[in-house]
Amino acid sequence: xxDGPTINTxxxxxxxxxxxxxxxxxxxxxxQETVRKVMAAADELGYVRNAVARxxxxxxxxxxxxxxxxxGNPAYxxxxxxxxxxxxxxxxxLVLHSTDAVVADEIDVLHGLGxxxxxxxxxxxxxxxxxxxxxxxxxxxxxxxIGSVPEGTRVDNxxxxxxxxVRLAVxxxxxxxxxxxxxxxxxxxxxxGAARGAAYxxxxxxxxxxxxxxxxxxxxxxxxxxxRAVAELLARVPDVxxxxxxxxxxALGALDVLRAAGRRVPDDVAVVGMDDTDLAAASxxxxxxxxxxxxxxxxxxxxxxxxxxxxxxxxxxRVTVPPHLVVRxxxxxxxxxxxxxxxxxxxxxxxxxRGAGS
Amino acid sequence: xxDGPTINTxxxxxxxxxxxxxxxxxxxxxxQETVRKVMAAADELGYVRNAVARxxxxxxxxxxxxxxxxxGNPAYxxxxxxxxxxxxxxxxxLVLHSTDAVVADEIDVLHGLGxxxxxxxxxxxxxxxxxxxxxxxxxxxxxxxIGSVPEGTRVDNxxxxxxxxVRLAVxxxxxxxxxxxxxxxxxxxxxxGAARGAAYxxxxxxxxxxxxxxxxxxxxxxxxxxxRAVAELLARVPDVxxxxxxxxxxALGALDVLRAAGRRVPDDVAVVGMDDTDLAAASxxxxxxxxxxxxxxxxxxxxxxxxxxxxxxxxxxRVTVPPHLVVRxxxxxxxxxxxxxxxxxxxxxxxxxRGAGS
DNA sequence: CAAGAAGCTGTAAACGTTTACCGTTGTTTG
DNA sequence: CAAACAACGGTAAACGTTTACAGCTTCTTG
Numbered sequence: 192x193x194d195g196p197t198i199n200t201x202x203x204x205x206x207x208x209x210x211x212x213x214x215x216x217x218x219x220x221x222x223q224e225t226v227r228k229v230m231a232a233a234d235e236l237g238y239v240r241n242a243v244a245r246x247x248x249x250x251x252x253x254x255x256x257x258x259x260x261x262x263g264n265p266a267y268x269x270x271x272x273x274x275x276x277x278x279x280x281x282x283x284x285l286v287l288h289s290t291d292a293v294v295a296d297e298i299d300v301l302h303g304l305g306x307x308x309x310x311x312x313x314x315x316x317x318x319x320x321x322x323x324x325x326x327x328x329x330x331x332x333x334x335x336x337i338g339s340v341p342e343g344t345r346v347d348n349x350x351x352x353x354x355x356x357v358r359l360a361v362x363x364x365x366x367x368x369x370x371x372x373x374x375x376x377x378x379x380x381x382x383x384g385a386a387r388g389a390a391y392x393x394x395x396x397x398x399x400x401x402x403x404x405x406x407x408x409x410x411x412x413x414x415x416x417x418x419r420a421v422a423e424l425l426a427r428v429p430d431v432x433x434x435x436x437x438x439x440x441x442a443l444g445a446l447d448v449l450r451a452a453g454r455r456v457p458d459d460v461a462v463v464g465m466d467d468t469d470l471a472a473a474s475x476x477x478x479x480x481x482x483x484x485x486x487x488x489x490x491x492x493x494x495x496x497x498x499x500x501x502x503x504x505x506x507x508x509r510v511t512v513p514p515h516l517v518v519r520x521x522x523x524x525x526x527x528x529x530x531x532x533x534x535x536x537x538x539x540x541x542x543x544x545r546g547a548g549s
Numbered sequence: 550x551x552d553g554p555t556i557n558t559x560x561x562x563x564x565x566x567x568x569x570x571x572x573x574x575x576x577x578x579x580x581q582e583t584v585r586k587v588m589a590a591a592d593e594l595g596y597v598r599n600a601v602a603r604x605x606x607x608x609x610x611x612x613x614x615x616x617x618x619x620x621g622n623p624a625y626x627x628x629x630x631x632x633x634x635x636x637x638x639x640x641x642x643l644v645l646h647s648t649d650a651v652v653a654d655e656i657d658v659l660h661g662l663g664x665x666x667x668x669x670x671x672x673x674x675x676x677x678x679x680x681x682x683x684x685x686x687x688x689x690x691x692x693x694x695i696g697s698v699p700e701g702t703r704v705d706n707x708x709x710x711x712x713x714x715v716r717l718a719v720x721x722x723x724x725x726x727x728x729x730x731x732x733x734x735x736x737x738x739x740x741x742g743a744a745r746g747a748a749y750x751x752x753x754x755x756x757x758x759x760x761x762x763x764x765x766x767x768x769x770x771x772x773x774x775x776x777r778a779v780a781e782l783l784a785r786v787p788d789v790x791x792x793x794x795x796x797x798x799x800a801l802g803a804l805d806v807l808r809a810a811g812r813r814v815p816d817d818v819a820v821v822g823m824d825d826t827d828l829a830a831a832s833x834x835x836x837x838x839x840x841x842x843x844x845x846x847x848x849x850x851x852x853x854x855x856x857x858x859x860x861x862x863x864x865x866x867r868v869t870v871p872p873h874l875v876v877r878x879x880x881x882x883x884x885x886x887x888x889x890x891x892x893x894x895x896x897x898x899x900x901x902x903r904g905a906g907s
Numbered sequence: 908c909a910a911g912a913a914g915c916t917g918t919a920a921a922c923g924t925t926t927a928c929c930g931t932t933g934t935t936t937g
Numbered sequence: 938c939a940a941a942c943a944a945c946g947g948t949a950a951a952c953g954t955t956t957a958c959a960g961c962t963t964c965t966t967g
Contacts, residue, residue: 195663195689237663237687239660239661239663239664240664241664241665242664242665242666243601243604243605243610243665243666244605246601247601247602247605252601254644254666262626262629262630262633263630268620268626271620272620272621275620275645275647276647279647284644284646284666285644285645286612286642286643286644286645287633287643287644287645288642288643289634289637302597303597305553305595305597306597306598306599306600307553307599307600307601308600308601308612308642329595331553443831446833450833469827469828470827470828470831473801473828473831473832474831474832474833475804475808475832475833
């Protein structure tokens with residue numbers, strides 16, 4: 192691994208100055224003869240530009256960081272899948288951070304912006320603390336936040352609308368004739384847990400349905416916990432006819448328990464999940480789910496950041512991505528025809544394996 | 550965004566030379582008084598080291614690239630999830646490339662190593678072409694390949710053993726008393742397709758079962774195609790009692806079709822998938838699947854790379870990660886107890902949402 | 908044909924660090 | 938008290954680029 196050729200090596204071999212070499216490599220106007228000599232020398236030596244030196248001088252790294260809370264979370268993964276191609280097309284490399292939803296790690300990432308190893312950052316913080324805000328205000332590179340920030344924070348941000356999302360689901364269940372609609376939620380001290388709880392209550396009110404505490408069960412955002420929560424719920428309120436689950440994993444747990452209890456889905460109990468992950472399409476019965484537009488949020492965030500990087504100084508922008516409901520078998524009375532078509536749903540293809548393994 | 554302070558700003562304010570500042574910041578022996586002055590100045594100014602300048606001088610970027618074929622593929626994702634923390638713990642940032650399984654993109658990445666924006670690379674190429682080999686031989690930074698490379702290639706590599714994987718599955722089905730074991734494969738012109746086809750044949754032979762062409766159906770590595778393939782198979786060989794599917798998506802398609810056809814799983818037909826993705830645990834019935842150790846391969850690859858980066862020049866290493874079979878309901882006659890436990894399988898937790906959305 | 912313009916190219920400085928080398932100061936010791 | 942030595946800290950070069958500026962040709966034009 193001998194040291195590679197530099198611009199100096201080329202200059203020497205081509206018999207010109209390093210300035211000329213640089214000009215040729217950057218396509219600046221140069222005499223044809225010089226171009227030829229430099230190109231020839233560069234080719235022979237297998238020259239490749241040193242990105243680090245270039246960054247130092249130009250003050251641009253052509254790198255953008257994405258700090259995701261958890262690689263394993265399909266919602267963040269969906270963002271990543273959209274962000275990556277957008278950045279790539281614009282000539283940026285992607286530096287990936289997984290903060291494991293630990294605030295200290297997020298702070299580290301923000302602080303690290305000062306190291307100038309990236310030109311910008313997209314971050315989806317679990318929750319926004321004062322430390323976040325302080326660093327955001329002083330950030331030495333553009334940042335786009337995926338999620339909500341306090342009113343008045345001068346940062347571009349892209350948010351979901353889980354409130355409308357919950358409403359979509361509840362309205363859907365109502366339109367199917369369900370009147371005992373329960374909420375299976377995650378912890379209330381999390382941002383999404385609290386938001387979904389409040390939205391559920393509102394949605395019921397607007398429909399003129401009574402809010403019944405017995406119909407709300409709090410567990411955690413995982414499958415076994417979701418199942419347990421539903422089991423308790425069934426014991427307490429046997430006549431429940433619909434479950435609004437705060438995410439897809441909870442909904443899968445619900446399906447497990449309903450099946451074990453001999454309740455038919457959707458005939459006896461209809462089930463709606465949230466986030467519309469791959470798992471929703473894969474489960475049996477396939478799961479109706481509210482998409483909060485994770486993919487779209489990722490895409491928009493990347494585009495906002497690119498605009499900033501292009502230089503236009505403008506006011507911080509705030510974009511809200513609307514949710515939408517994806518109806519599948521767990522709420523539609525799925526006949527045999529629909530079953531056959533189910534496998535072809537949007538998500539199934541994307542999760543495909545093309546050539547792994549061997 | 551005024552230009553941040555540099556080592557010069559600090560030197561000025563502290564009344565010392567830049568050399569002293571650098572020494573203090575790097576913890577080299579320095580008089581206590583000087584340390585104090587420099588630290589104070591650095592703190593007041595909110596100084597952060599410029600990573601680019603540092604890299605230029607030190608010739609290390611503290612970045613490692615991972616070139617994955619497809620972000621959407623759960624197998625590669627599993628690798629990423631293991632690679633990330635290993636690198637992070639060692640102080641490296643992760644630059645993520647998605648090559649979309651396009652050879653030209655992979656070549657670009659290898660060529661890009663010359664830009665020296667990373668200290669090393671982990672790559673999982675779809676297939677290895679001559680162009681790959683040429684660039685690998687001349688690579689100016691350590692590379693670890695996840696997958697197979699031709700004998701004699703001087704590169705660290707980590708490979709799966711899908712042959713043994715297929716055998717594990719077939720043996721398992723045999724041990725359950727199944728004798729009409731079909732293979733539902735993907736295209737034979739892909740590396741995994743070919744390997745799995747051959748391994749299936751071998752496994753049957755070793756068990757003394759006849760190889761029956763009718764029992765082999767070729768489709769594609771996706772769910773709807775998998776379903777179609779199984780439909781044809783059932784029409785042709787109604788007495789089939791077990792399906793070895795070349796990946797989990799095919800297996801999910803198989804479950805769809807078997808259910809529609811009124812065949813009970815596993816009682817009438819047992820089904821095994823491959824890759825052991827999240828979907829296997831989520832489906833109903835949950836899917837037995839052969840894990841080819843994607844996660845483990847990622848971890849090992851990262852460790853091999855770190856060793857290289859630590860400097861020891863040693864012979865290229867080749868590690869083969871053994872596959873293992875994860876038995877779930879689609880082959881075990883699952884009683885009610887096992888059903889309840891199902892949600893707690895290894896994969897389910899990891900896919901959890903902790904705080905997305907809001 | 909002289910003078911000015913236009914087109915290239917080379918010199919050198921700069922980006923922000925790290926570090927080899929040398930000079931200064933203060934301490935120890937014969 | 939002088940000499941030797943240790944401990945620090947400053948100067949300057951280097952990492953590999955880009956680019957402002959000035960100098961040299963060559964061409965155009967009056």
